Amino acid sequence: MVVFCLGPFLSLAFASLRPGGAPFGAPGEYSFDQYTAVFETRPFARVLLRSFVVASLTTVAAVALAASAAFVLAKMELRGRRALLALSLGVSMFPPIAIASPLFLVIRALGWRDTVQGLVVPYTTFALPLALWILTSFFREIPDDLYRAARIDGCSPFGAFRRVVLPVAAPGIATSAILVFIFAWNELLFALTFTSAPEARTVPAAIALFAAEHREPWGEIAAASTVATLPLVAITLLFQRRIVRGLTAGAIKG
Amino acid sequence: MAAIEFESVEKVYRGGVRVLSGIDLSIERGELVTIVGPSGCGKSTLLSLIAGFEQPTAGHVKIDGTVVDDQPPQARGLAMVFQSYALYPHLDVYENIAFPLRIGRTAKDEIDRRVRETAERLGLAPLLRRRPAELSGGQRQRVALARALVRKPSICLFDEPLSNLDAALRHEMRAEIKRLHEDLGATFVYVTHDQAEAMTLSDRIIVLNAGSIEQQGPPMDVYERPVTKFVAAFLGSPSIRFVRPGALGISAGSGVIVGLRPEDVAVESEASNGAVEAVVTVVEPVGSETWVTCAVGDETLVGRAPPRFAQKRGDRVSLRFDPARAHHFDEKTGRRL
Numbered sequence: 001m002v003v004f005c006l007g008p009f010l011s012l013a014f015a016s017l018r019p020g021g022a023p024f025g026a027p028g029e030y031s032f033d034q035y036t037a038v039f040e041t042r043p044f045a046r047v048l049l050r051s052f053v054v055a056s057l058t059t060v061a062a063v064a065l066a067a068s069a070a071f072v073l074a075k076m077e078l079r080g081r082r083a084l085l086a087l088s089l090g091v092s093m094f095p096p097i098a099i100a101s102p103l104f105l106v107i108r109a110l111g112w113r114d115t116v117q118g119l120v121v122p123y124t125t126f127a128l129p130l131a132l133w134i135l136t137s138f139f140r141e142i143p144d145d146l147y148r149a150a151r152i153d154g155c156s157p158f159g160a161f162r163r164v165v166l167p168v169a170a171p172g173i174a175t176s177a178i179l180v181f182i183f184a185w186n187e188l189l190f191a192l193t194f195t196s197a198p199e200a201r202t203v204p205a206a207i208a209l210f211a212a213e214h215r216e217p218w219g220e221i222a223a224a225s226t227v228a229t230l231p232l233v234a235i236t237l238l239f240q241r242r243i244v245r246g247l248t249a250g251a252i253k254g
Numbered sequence: 255m256a257a258i259e260f261e262s263v264e265k266v267y268r269g270g271v272r273v274l275s276g277i278d279l280s281i282e283r284g285e286l287v288t289i290v291g292p293s294g295c296g297k298s299t300l301l302s303l304i305a306g307f308e309q310p311t312a313g314h315v316k317i318d319g320t321v322v323d324d325q326p327p328q329a330r331g332l333a334m335v336f337q338s339y340a341l342y343p344h345l346d347v348y349e350n351i352a353f354p355l356r357i358g359r360t361a362k363d364e365i366d367r368r369v370r371e372t373a374e375r376l377g378l379a380p381l382l383r384r385r386p387a388e389l390s391g392g393q394r395q396r397v398a399l400a401r402a403l404v405r406k407p408s409i410c411l412f413d414e415p416l417s418n419l420d421a422a423l424r425h426e427m428r429a430e431i432k433r434l435h436e437d438l439g440a441t442f443v444y445v446t447h448d449q450a451e452a453m454t455l456s457d458r459i460i461v462l463n464a465g466s467i468e469q470q471g472p473p474m475d476v477y478e479r480p481v482t483k484f485v486a487a488f489l490g491s492p493s494i495r496f497v498r499p500g501a502l503g504i505s506a507g508s509g510v511i512v513g514l515r516p517e518d519v520a521v522e523s524e525a526s527n528g529a530v531e532a533v534v535t536v537v538e539p540v541g542s543e544t545w546v547t548c549a550v551g552d553e554t555l556v557g558r559a560p561p562r563f564a565q566k567r568g569d570r571v572s573l574r575f576d577p578a579r580a581h582h583f584d585e586k587t588g589r590r591l
Contacts, residue, residue: 145340148307151327152334152411153401154357159328163357167344 016222034223058184066131074139092129114200138172263313288452291462333402341386483588497553513581519557529572
């Protein structure tokens with residue numbers, strides 16, 4: 001199971017360390033040359049930063065919007081909330097390729113090509129349904145009595161949301177944040193369509209455009225991909241620790 | 255002045271389910287009122303209307319003389335203890351108790367003083383740094399009580415607070431709540447489906463059935479003079495049995511049914527004059543006495559026998575009772591005659 005899941009990544013990591021990018025073959029000849037090449041001959045550092053900004057902003061926007069909407073859907077009496085949830089799921093069912101072209105026209109009309117918001121806004125739209133569904137189910141699991149207790153204790157609906165519902169749903173927030181971040185980090189199609197300047201590209205778009213006309217720089221692609229995967233691993237680990245710390249904070253607070 | 259008043263309150267849920275109809279009710283300051291009834295009788299809805307989680311479809315709810323129909327829960331200044339305890343799992347005991355004070359922007363040292371005082375009163379002082387997950391059911395219930403009482407509310411609502419506890423603990427907490435009520439002098443409105451809780455705790459019992467008030471009054475008055483068969487059957491354990499008067503040799507008009515509480519029926523092993531002949535069907539020793547279910551012709555009665563009752567199923571016994579203790583009801587309407 002582990003081999004099956006990690007196999008592709010390991011072969012990628014091996015390839016990144018070998019000249020020409022052949023994952024298997026004669027031992028020896030490992031070097032970091034291709035990593036240096038990626039950073040020195042291409043604007044890869046800028047691309048990484050760009051990706052990070054885009055993915056972070058998308059995560060914050062999508063989770064904040066989804067959390068407030070999910071709270072209303074899960075805890076308030078609302079006519080047609082099933083329809084709303086179904087509708088939001090419907091949005092995520094559009095194949096991105098089908099709306100990439102019309103969306104491109106919109107982005108161009110707004111003058112948002114090569115801008116951060118040109119990616120963050122469409123990403124948020126697409127990530128929203130996922131975050132909404134995760135958070136709605138998390139909020140639903142929080143007993144109504146807990147929300148009612150907060151209201152009786154003097155909280156407004158929003159106060160109860162902020163002081164009780166949100167902290168109790170912290171694992172759900174973290175889960176949806178990670179998933180949205182990964183989605184935004186890995187997204188390729190919109191990134192390719194809506195950017196043209198090399199500096200405005202995100203990691204997947206940049207890597208896809210590494211290939212020159214007659215040459216496929218597999219080694220550099222492998223090196224860049226390995227670098228691109230590391231932030232995801234780091235962020236997942238970070239959030240995991242946060243979740244655990246969040247749940248035990250009161251126990252050790254003096 | 256009344257602390258809580260209901261003026262011809264109706265509650266109809268979306269989809270047309272009528273849960274409460276024609277509720278007129280006045281709860282005095284400092285009273286401990288229990289609202290009892292079987293599940294689905296509307297008692298929790300009644301409490302929700304006081305708390306402000308729901309609004310009446312018609313009529314008005316008043317708190318301290320003011321109509322509060324449109325006031326949100328946080329504006330009503332009430333406290334509430336929930337069946338599920340509803341402790342904040344991300345906060346420790348101290349912060350749980352302090353929560354309403356923090357929302358109310360009480361001064362820091364005042365919060366500390368009152369949290370400690372309340373914790374002391376409820377025996378929670380050693381547990382202040384624990385998380386709710388690390389507490390037993392009884393301890394959680396105490397924290398919920400402390401959180402409700404720390405604000406010194408003039409009205410405190412209880413929604414079946416003891417039904418998740420085991421019997422011994424329930425008994426202990428019942429006494430505790432009664433003591434707290436006497437100490438604090440606040441108005442307590444207590445919802446329960448447990449008639450024993452209602453009997454032991456309250457100044458006044460309100461029996462709710464199918465969305466309307468069936469009877470209200472001091473527990474012993476309601477117990478001794480139930481106005482309907484429903485109330486008679488709901489209060490008392492083991493519960494009252496209804497039989498046709500003819501089977502017991504009681505003279506009554508036609509269409510009358512007679513209720514006898516088990517403690518008013520003595521079960522004797524020897525036949526004696528004036529007693530009713532019966533056959534034992536079930537024997538239930540409870541230690542201090544024995545409850546004996548008997549067949550009298552086609553009818554069933556439950557009576558009381560001494561602790562070590564030797565008769566077994568199928569044995570003949572005689573039943574003795576004071577006809578004056580029998581409750582007469584109209585068979586059709588169920589009302590007391």
